[in-house]
Amino acid sequence: MATAVGSVGADAGDSVGGGAGSSTEYERAFDAVVAADERIEPRDWMPDAYRATLVRQIAQHAHSEIIGMQPEANWITRAPSLRRKAILMAKVQDEAGHGLYLYSAAETLGTGRDELLDKLHSGRQKYSSIFNYPTLTWADVGAIGWLVDGAAITNQVPLCRCSYGPYARAMVRICKEESFHQRQGYELLLALSRGTPEQHAMAQDAVDRWWWPSLMMFGPPDGESQHSAQSMAWKIKRHSNDELRRRFVDICVPQAESLGLTLPDPDLRWNEEQGHHDFGPIDWTEFRDVLKGNGPCNEERLTRRRHAHEEGAWVRESAAAYAAKHTTGETGAIRP
Numbered sequence: 001m002a003t004a005v006g007s008v009g010a011d012a013g014d015s016v017g018g019g020a021g022s023s024t025e026y027e028r029a030f031d032a033v034v035a036a037d038e039r040i041e042p043r044d045w046m047p048d049a050y051r052a053t054l055v056r057q058i059a060q061h062a063h064s065e066i067i068g069m070q071p072e073a074n075w076i077t078r079a080p081s082l083r084r085k086a087i088l089m090a091k092v093q094d095e096a097g098h099g100l101y102l103y104s105a106a107e108t109l110g111t112g113r114d115e116l117l118d119k120l121h122s123g124r125q126k127y128s129s130i131f132n133y134p135t136l137t138w139a140d141v142g143a144i145g146w147l148v149d150g151a152a153i154t155n156q157v158p159l160c161r162c163s164y165g166p167y168a169r170a171m172v173r174i175c176k177e178e179s180f181h182q183r184q185g186y187e188l189l190l191a192l193s194r195g196t197p198e199q200h201a202m203a204q205d206a207v208d209r210w211w212w213p214s215l216m217m218f219g220p221p222d223g224e225s226q227h228s229a230q231s232m233a234w235k236i237k238r239h240s241n242d243e244l245r246r247r248f249v250d251i252c253v254p255q256a257e258s259l260g261l262t263l264p265d266p267d268l269r270w271n272e273e274q275g276h277h278d279f280g281p282i283d284w285t286e287f288r289d290v291l292k293g294n295g296p297c298n299e300e301r302l303t304r305r306r307h308a309h310e311e312g313a314w315v316r317e318s319a320a321a322y323a324a325k326h327t328t329g330e331t332g333a334i335r336p
Contacts, residue, residue, distance in 0.1 A: 034235050039165035042108040050234055053227060054164050055111050056125075057236065062102035063120045063127035067301050069095045071135045072144060080138060087184055088141060094177045101170040108166045121306045129287060130213050132295030139192055139199075139206035145185015146259075147207070147214040147252070153178050154248040155218060158238035167236075186255065193260045200260070207256070208264045215279075216287045218245040224284075249277050 026045040033040060040046055069092050076092065079085035103113045119125040130148055135141065157175050162168040192203040219225055219241040231237040239247075249268075256263050267280035290298065 034163050037161075037163075037235070039168065040163055041165045049230075050236075051109050053231060053234070053236060054167065055106055055109050056227075057231070058102050058106045058109075058167055059111075059116045059119070059125050060127060062099045062106065062116065063125060064131060065095050065099035065102065066120075067127045067305060068131045068148075070301055070304060071131060071133070071297075072141055074135055075138060075141050078138070084188070091145075091181050091184065094181065098174045098177070101174060102167075105164075105166040105170045117309065121302065121309065123293065123302065126291060128217055129290040129295065130217050132290050132298045132301060133209070133213055134296055136209075137202050137206060139189065139202040140210070142185045142188030142192065142203065143206035143210040145181050145183075146189055146255070147185075147210050148217070149178050149181040149185060150252065151214045151217045151248050153182055154251065155244055158244075161235075161238060163235040186259070189259055189261065203259075204261055207261050211264050212282060212286075215245055215248070215282055216284075218242075218248070220284065220287070246276050249279050253277055 027047065030040070030044070030046060030050075033044075040050075072088060073092050076085060076088055079088055103116060106116060107113060116125065120127070130151075135144070153175060156171055156178065159171040160168055160175060162171065189203050189207070192199040194200075219228070222228060222240045222242045225241055228237065228240055232240065252263065253268070265280045267278065269278055270276075271278045289295070293299070
């Protein structure tokens with residue numbers, strides 16, 4: 001359980017001007033909760049920078065889930081069987097739910113969902129660079145499940161122990177569902193790899209194209225990461241970018257062997273001394289270029305997102321009108 005460190009209401013105001021408490025006292029209490037591996041809750045006092053860091057990270061995560069629906073939804077109508085179609089529809093639906101959980105977590109920090117979506121649509125907030133790559137074949141759906149969702153799990157499981165309660169609790173369900181998505185992608189690639197030579201080649205091509213962008217998902221090298229060290233000090237993150245990336249590579253190597261597929265890295269080899277795999281250099285120029293909006297699908301992804309938001313305006317307006325009528329009793333509903 002979290003230890004109370006002052007509410008965001010009167011107590012926080014008291015810290016200005018020497019009232020019931022001082023900002024230093026609240027900071028010490030906050031630091032003690034974080035150090036004890038307990039949870040900070042929405043009404044607890046927290047530093048402004050901690051709140052801003054959480055809003056930035058949770059928003060980017062939520063945006064990635066929503067934008068991430070597009071590459072795979074592109075294949076729903078072209079799935080090779082009813083079973084594959086049903087699986088893919090369920091997965092895309094899960095991603096929408098993940099976005100909603102995360103937007104709700106961000107709202108507990110005092111930032112409205114409309115504000116976050118406006119920042120996404122205007123390009124003022126980012127989403128994961130991985131979703132700016134095209135899905136060229138059906139095998140890409142499998143590669144995304146195995147590699148992209150696998151990278152997400154590696155990154156997100158530690159977030160279940162995040163110091164901020166609502167974010168940590170949202171991640172528990174998200175990680176369970178992402179684990180299913182990863183297994184689904186692995187199974188799809190396995191079927192293709194063991195199929196015809198053409199199907200095996202298609203699976204290999206997808207892995208070749210998605211491997212390096214998947215490694216980029218963990219963010220820039222530790223020495224270039226602006227937020228990683230402070231996020232780890234606050235226990236928002238538990239591991240550095242490079243540590244998580246290395247863990248992901250170690251997981252993928254034996255899985256690729258089981259799939260009968262080759263990871264596209266001639267420098268990939270086991271380092272006996274370190275007990276991990278060494279891997280080749282990542283093209284960080286490409287990573288930064290995609291983040292700047294110059295990836296293969298950046299404009300397409302945001303254009304579709306804006307269009308979907310505009311097309312759904314009547315639904316939001318109808319829901320708000322219904323809620324207003326329900327509150328005033330105009331619907332005839334029996335209110336408690």
